[in-house]
Amino acid sequence: MAESASPAALSRAMPREVDVAIIGGGLVGASLALGLAGTGVQVLLVENIAPGSAAQPSFDERTTALGNASRRIFQGLGVWDEISREAAAIRAIHVSDAGRFGFARLQAAQHGIDAFGYVVPNRVIGAALWGRLEGAKGVDVRVPASVEDLDITTERAYFTLVTAAGAREVTSARLLVAADGAHSAVRAAAGIEASIEDYDQVAIAAAVKGDRGNDGTAYERFTPSGPVAVLPLRGGGYGTIWSCTPQRAAQLLQLPDDAYLAELQRCFGWRAGRFRRMGRRASYPLKLTRAATTVARRTVLIGNAAQALHPIAGQGFNLGLRDAALLAEVIAAATGDVGSPELLRKFSDWRAADRGGVVRFTDGLVRLFGSRIPGAGLVRNLGLLAFDLSPPAKRALARVSLGFGGPTPRLARGLPLQ
Numbered sequence: 001m002a003e004s005a006s007p008a009a010l011s012r013a014m015p016r017e018v019d020v021a022i023i024g025g026g027l028v029g030a031s032l033a034l035g036l037a038g039t040g041v042q043v044l045l046v047e048n049i050a051p052g053s054a055a056q057p058s059f060d061e062r063t064t065a066l067g068n069a070s071r072r073i074f075q076g077l078g079v080w081d082e083i084s085r086e087a088a089a090i091r092a093i094h095v096s097d098a099g100r101f102g103f104a105r106l107q108a109a110q111h112g113i114d115a116f117g118y119v120v121p122n123r124v125i126g127a128a129l130w131g132r133l134e135g136a137k138g139v140d141v142r143v144p145a146s147v148e149d150l151d152i153t154t155e156r157a158y159f160t161l162v163t164a165a166g167a168r169e170v171t172s173a174r175l176l177v178a179a180d181g182a183h184s185a186v187r188a189a190a191g192i193e194a195s196i197e198d199y200d201q202v203a204i205a206a207a208v209k210g211d212r213g214n215d216g217t218a219y220e221r222f223t224p225s226g227p228v229a230v231l232p233l234r235g236g237g238y239g240t241i242w243s244c245t246p247q248r249a250a251q252l253l254q255l256p257d258d259a260y261l262a263e264l265q266r267c268f269g270w271r272a273g274r275f276r277r278m279g280r281r282a283s284y285p286l287k288l289t290r291a292a293t294t295v296a297r298r299t300v301l302i303g304n305a306a307q308a309l310h311p312i313a314g315q316g317f318n319l320g321l322r323d324a325a326l327l328a329e330v331i332a333a334a335t336g337d338v339g340s341p342e343l344l345r346k347f348s349d350w351r352a353a354d355r356g357g358v359v360r361f362t363d364g365l366v367r368l369f370g371s372r373i374p375g376a377g378l379v380r381n382l383g384l385l386a387f388d389l390s391p392p393a394k395r396a397l398a399r400v401s402l403g404f405g406g407p408t409p410r411l412a413r414g415l416p417l418q
């Protein structure tokens with residue numbers, strides 16, 4: 001009599017098949033999943049920490065500055081109406097260097113635009129994306145869940161999906177998307193190396209309330225220990241991000257709220273009025289993490305898994321969202337295999353200029369404004385003055401949110417995905 005196969009052996013022999021498996025449902029992975037909903041592609045989204053949980057690392061206490069291209073992408077994904085209810089428009093940008101004469105001021109209206117971008121609490125973005133993912137066509141969402149035993153062959157990627165309750169399901173995908181953040185386990189499992197440069201800085205993010213409402217100005221102030229960003233919030237407060245040395249951050253994180261606010265005020269000044277109350281502080285060590293390549297066999301990296309940046313110019317998520325929008329476009333347009341080497345090469349080639357440009361721009365800003373080389377301060381200030389006086393330079397900054405090159409994703413241009 002023939003022996004019958006065990007359930008485990010059967011599931012290995014007949015794995016569940018999907019077209020695209022996205023590992024990581026943070027800001028970028030959830031956006032990609034939503035972009036692919038209803039395109040006919042079978043998507044599995046795996047996230048190991050439920051949105052709304054205090055431990056969720058993507059939808060946390062931070063606020064994110066979204067450029068206009070990101071607004072258009074969110075419009076295309078059908079989430080902007082909900083997000084915009086909690087968004088503050090950036091109508092002006094003020095950049096200054098502590099203790100020096102140079103500063104630059106940009107007004108959106110002078111560039112013929114309504115706003116340079118919008119500041120939104122990350123939790124609001126998370127709630128909008130995940131709310132929309134509920135019942136999204138063709139997207140199977142698993143949370144909290146993780147993947148194990150990753151085995152990537154030339155034909156498919158195989159893995160075991162493990163739920164919090166311990167259920168295990170052998171699964172295979174034509175394309176594996178690493179959207180699992182800067183410490184991407186998928187990137188490592190795919191054998192992709194990443195370079196890490198430590199900026200020796202820690203960012204402290206906190207929402208603060210002042211003695212007067214904001215007028216839609218976003219401030220960036222460069223100080224000897226690092227930059228301070230003060231971003232307008234809906235309702236009149238500010239989202240602050242103070243980047244400083246790890247030692248200074250450790251001291252600042254110990255302080256009671258009023259003492260912290262006094263230190264922040266001393267460092268930033270009085271442009272935005274007196275800071276009075278604040279929310280919870282959260283801290284982030286700052287590094288530039290760059291994957292050696294964004295594609296490998298049956299695998300693609302997007303968002304922080306591909307490149308994690310210093311928040312100095314508020315570009316990390318905007319860049320990652322363009323990764324997601326272009327990947328959704330390329331997959332939706334594919335007539336055959338969505339994980340083919342040709343498709344992956346095309347995606348990687350198309351994203352290279354934008355990715356390289358944003359990484360160089362952001363890293364260059366950190367180094368220029370963090371430099372203690374004699375004369376660097378003068379160069380910075382002349383640069384800021386020149387910037388304030390030079391219409392082309394201002395126009396260049398106003399266009400930063402469109403991306404730094406390569407094809408602009410259709411969604412970012414306000415067009416439908418297909």
Ligand SMILES: Cc1cc2nc3c(=O)[nH]c(=O)nc-3n(C[C@H](O)[C@H](O)[C@H](O)COP(=O)(O)OP(=O)(O)OC[C@H]3O[C@@H](n4cnc5c(N)ncnc54)[C@H](O)[C@@H]3O)c2cc1C
Pocket residue numbers: 023024025026027028029046047048049056057058059062063064065066145146147179180181182185203205241284302303304305311313314315316317318319320
């Ligand atoms: C202080 C600060 C301020 C910032 N401000 C801005 C800004 O104003 N504008 C801007 O554009 N960018 C900003 N950024 C950058 C932005 O936050 C990141 O670019 C963005 O979070 C990247 O999103 P992501 O989804 O790629 O990665 P992450 O946010 O790291 O999300 C990764 C997700 O994957 C999940 N995950 C991890 N491992 C696994 C696994 N094995 N299995 C399943 N799921 C997994 C995690 O739980 C998480 O949900 C800022 C960053 C910092 C630190």
